[in-house]
């Protein structure tokens with residue numbers, strides 16, 4: 001999967017919204033460019049329910065021509081033919097994921113240091129997620145707030161590596177993330193918890209488009 005647009009990368013699971021499928025459709029209408037299926041947390045779906053929900057999300061993404069990436073669960077991504085997988089430092093090894101899912105799929109890796117970014121590149125990652133840039137409410141085991149320092153370092157050292165900033169990002173604080181060198185912003189609650197997710201996505205897309213041009 002070449003030339004993926006990471007500009008507005010929505011991440012959601014069943015626990016992030018009361019009616020997750022309608023939130024996802026609103027986000028797609030609002031212009032998200034990439035989606036990550038992240039089914040985690042105390043009441044997360046499992047096995048057949050998780051697979052069925054993933055396929056419902058995948059169908060929606062396909063209708064809108066948006067890449068569908070699965071968080072953590074490599075086997076599920078292979079089983080349903082997802083467009084890729086995102087893994088963190090405590091998940092399946094990125095090089096193993098690359099080998100398992102093949103060259104034409106997307107592999108994303110969360111990194112918290114220059115060394116981890118270097119290793120992600122060596123493992124064949126298509127993009128890296130860096131954060132949490134700001135305080136986040138969406139991940140109870142998040143690392144300490146990192147700001148944009150590492151985004152700047154990694155984008156300077158590896159100018160070709162797509163970087164997605166993540167953690168507490170909103171339409172009003174997204175600018176510094178792009179200015180630091182990120183190619184995209186990754187969002188959970190700014191869209192999933194919004195009064196109107198479609199309008200929230202549109203506002204975030206407007207900001208992302210503004211800064212992506214200035215890169």
Ligand SMILES: Nc1nc(C(F)(F)F)ncc1COP(=O)(O)OP(=O)(O)O
Pocket residue numbers: 009011036038040071072086087088089090091108109110128129130139164165166186
């Ligand atoms: N899910 C993610 N997606 C991104 C993306 F780049 F896509 F924005 N960056 C970072 C993470 C965090 O990944 P991880 O550290 O494994 O934690 P979890 O599995 O709880 O999400």
Ligand SMILES: [Mg+2]
Pocket residue numbers: 071072086087088091
């Ligand atoms: Mg993970």
